[in-house]
Amino acid sequence: MNIPFLGHRRRKAGFPDPAGIAELLAECELLRNQAARAGVALDDSVASLEALDQLVPGWRDDEETLSWLGNDAGLYLGTVIVRTVAGAAWEFRSDGQPVVRLASGRQLDVVDAGHEWAANGVPELSQLYAEVAES
Incomplete structure (x- = not known):
């Protein structure tokens, strides 16, 4: 997910508001709708990833759905990581792609992982979370 309109504004002092950006990235509307239709509540928990x-x-x-759902799955994975793993935070690469930076400094391309999950089912979102949470 490339968010190019953030590129110039994020350089200005005080913008963007990290909490506001986190909320924007957490929306994942298509994924939440798909999950709700299947009876799965997405409450930003590890259990919801499972x-x-x-x-x-x-x-x-x-x-088309596959691509959007892959984006949403990655952003949802990132949301769960940022909200539950100490020191994890959203960052944007120079190309505008959102990634999760872990306390160790490692960057995790959650959108790419979401696309892989949506297309192939592997790696599982809960497995990726477990790997991150253990590191």
């Missing part, structure tokens, strides 16, 4: 991993991937036949 529940997502169990969804039947009916979206794989629709390229």
Whole structure:
């Protein structure tokens, strides 16, 4: 997910508000709608990542939905990590791609991981979370 309109503004003092950006990235509307239709509540918990991993991937036949859902899955994974792993925070690469920076300094491209999950089911979102939480 490239957010180019943030590029120039984020250089100005005081913008963007990290909490506001985190809320924007946490919206994941398509993923939340898909999950709700399947009876899965996305409450920003590790358990919700496990529940997502169990969804039947009916979206794989629709390229447009697959792409958007991959973005949302990655952003949702990042949201859970940022909200539950000490020292994790959102950052933007120079190309505008949101990534999660861990306390160790490691950057995690959650959007790429979300696309892989949406297209192939692996790596599982809960597995990625477990790897991050252990590091």
